[in-house]
Amino acid sequence: MAANNGSKVMTTKEAISRFVNDGDSLITGNYNESMPMSLLFEIIRQKKRGLTYYSQSGSFDGEFMAFSGCMEKMISAFVYKWGGSTRGGIIEQYQRAGKIQVEDYTNFTYNARLAAGAFGYSCLPVLPAIMDSDVFKIRGFMGDKKFGVITCPFTGKQTPVVPAANPDVCVLHVQRADKFGNAQHWGGLGSTVHACLASRKIIVSCEELVEPDIIKSSPHHTIVPGFRVSAVIEEPFGCHPFEIVGFRGLDTAMFSLINQAFKIDGGLDVFFDEWIYGLPDRSAYIQHYIEVFGQDMLNRYNARSYYSAPANYGIPFQSGWDINGISNDLGVDMEGLEKLIEERGELVDVN
Amino acid sequence: MLTKKITRQELLIIAASRQIQNGDVSILGIGLPIIAGAVAKKTHAPEAVLMMESGICDFEPRVLPMHVADASATRGYGYATDLFSVFSTITYAGYLDKAFLGVGQIDKFGNINTSYLGTPPGAPRISAAGGAPEFYAYAKKTILTMKGGQFVEKLPYLTSPGYLGGGSQREDSGRYTPGSGPSVLLTSKGIFKFDEETREMYLAALFPGVCVDTVKADVPWDLKIADTLESFPVPTDEEIRAxxxxxxRASFPSPVAVQLVFENFKRKIAAKKAARKAG
Known part of the structure; x- marks a missing residue:
């Protein structure tokens, strides 16, 4: 049974220590935007080891997971060299040195593995041109299981398939969630929904913890139902320096600091000590940001509100009874119903 | 405690309602299952997640829906998804705790026919498959209800596989969620369960006022009876009120309910006419 009795609200520290184990496969739910940085920083602080990390998109999350020593294997579709063309990226350096193993997919085949995992399928057909690509032909740690080929029973054509991916843990940052874990997110969704639903455990951090009524009046924004979620953390700025629609934009000041850290010798060590290991949690991180950059700089990235039109979920009858307590169907009140039951019902004696 | 007088229909609904535990993720079909779910959520299972296969997940039952995409279920629901996702990401992926299915015909191993009373195209139709085969295969547990259906020795058409030929056949096939299958069949004559070893249906409880011979008369095979019959669950006033x-209208057999609703409308129209005349 889904563990959905009551509240799943806890701290980031508690969620990571309870739900992320050494050797797990871990995936970022977010795709490029709203990256779950607070949760990833805590994984780094807790020195989780031997992780297989799924990240599709080449943000510095993957570089950090490699540099921290948490990540042993990576599955990705895009790797950006954060150290620039001469220095190279951390993932690149570590892969070439044999410190980590990386399996390359395409954006579509990466997402297809998660879709298969989310649907409960063991595999999913992908698009045939990939068979001519070295992405298909050159195999890393997935070996024979990176891709398969089946014969379509309808066309007779050779069709490539990918195996389902079911990561142990998904870390996700969203705009709002309730205590049960119902998580609402809007913006550039990428592979987010499949990344979440494919995963066995889902840890959600949110800008705002809201009353269940807020969720229930806007179910079209729910991307993960509460019964799938293991932990909920109210974590304002949980994705900083990444953007989150409706709250703030990508913090270019912080990004340039991180860029610098990648490009100078020992820069990342200094950055990690100052911004990850040296700070206990996200509120300390934001406090430190304000000390370094100033409140004005933080405020500069605040979103100017642009509200979506509300969807009208109105219905005519809120219950089967009118305001005078008369049944719409039967035209009697509760007392009248009891009489009707005695006169016309098939009474049964249970004693 | 029960102090109110109740009907046979109410007793059956409460028995079904008791099958939902707090926190269960349940898929409900139209009719008895929805009513059972509504009662469960108002009484012992406030955190049950009720869903309909159109993709309306985690809804609050307010009025009886007429179909599985009924707008009345969309006021205040938690998760708007779609039918394909309900069957895949929730059901096949292993997150559906309970399914409720109605039975047309059933055999001794819980295999179900809801399609044809024979071989199509010539055979009379019952209804069709709907969502039953997949929910039955992949819900962790299924609660069956039968009103006016039939026990048969051999199904003329197998819509939704139960325990197949019995024993470990279902488990061994590797096609079903491990441990899944029917847990109970509720009818207006009794509660039936399935033997852990043979997977053959047996009578577990008698509906009040019904005797074993009456039950047996409906069953074309030699129905096994539990060594000790359980007692049929007795509703509480709270459940009956919910x-x-x-x-x-659910307190009455459906022809009576239809008649009562019709009488109500006739009264309303007559009152309008009288008011017009007087005015």
Whole structure:
């Protein structure tokens, strides 16, 4: 049974220590935007080891997971060299040195593995041109299981398939969630929904913890139902320096600091000590940001509100009874119903 | 405690309602299952996640829906998804705790026919498959209800596989969620369960006022009877009140309910006419 009795609200520290184990496969739910940085920083602080990390998109999350020593294997579709063309990226350096193993997919085949995992399928057909690509032909740690080929029973054509991916843990940052874990997110969704639903455990951090009524009046924004979620953390700025629609934009000041850290010798060590290991949690991180950059700089990235039109979920009858307590169907009140039951019902004696 | 007088229909609904535990993720079909779910959520299972296969997940039953995409279920629901996702990401992926299915015909191993009374195209139709085969295969547990259906020795058409030929056949096939299958069959004559070893249906409890011979008369094979029959669950006043508040017509057999609703409309129209005349 889904563990959905009551509240799943806890701290980031508690969620990571309870739900992320050494050797797990871990995936970022977010795709490029709203990256779950607070949760990833805590994984780094807790020195989780031997992780297989799924990240599709080449943000510095993957570089950090490699540099921290948490990540042993990576599955990705895009790797950006954060150290620039001469220095190279951390993932690149570590892969070439044999410190980590990386399996390359395409954006579509990466997402297809998660879709298969989310649907409960063991595999999913992908698009045939990939068979001519070295992405298909050159195999890393997935070996024979990176891709398969089946014969379509309808066309007779050779069709490539990918195996389902079911990561142990998904870390996700969203705009709002309730205590049960119902998580609402809007913006550039990428592979987010499949990344979440494919995963066995889902840890959600949110800008705002809201009353269940807020969720229930806007179910079209729910991307993960509460019964799938293991932990909920109210974590304002949980994705900083990444953007989150409706709250703030990508913090270019912080990004340039991180860029610098990648490009100078020992820069990342200094950055990690100052911004990850040296700070206990996200509120300390934001406090430190304000000390370094100033409140004005933080405020500069605040979103100017642009509200979506509300969807009208109105219905005519809120219950089967009118305001005078008369049944719409039967035209009697509760007392009248009891009489009707005695006169016309098939009474049964249970004693 | 029960102090109110109750009907046979109410007793059956409460028995079904008791099958939902707090926190269960349940898929409900139209009719008895929805009413049972509404009662469960108002009484012992406030955190049950009720869903309909159109993709309306985590809804609050307010009025009796007429179909599985009924707008009345969309006021205040938690998760708007779609039918394909309900069957895949929730059901096949292993997150559906309970399914409720109605039975047309059933055999001794819980295999179900809801399609044809024979071989199509010549055979009379019952209805069709709907969502039953997949929910039955992949819900962790299924609760079956039968009103006016039939026990048969051999199904003329197998719509939704139960325990197949019995024993470990279902488990061994590797096609079903491990441990899944029917846990109970509820009818207006009794509660039936399935033997852990043979997977053959047996009578577990008698409906009040019904005797074993009456049950056996409906079953074409030699129905096994539990060594000790359980007693049929007795509703509480709270449950009966929740049921009547949700759907007062559900307390009656459906032809009577239809008649009562019709009488109500006739009264309303007559009152309008009288008012017009007087005015």
């Amino acid at each position: 049921l009547r508040e949700f759907s007062p």
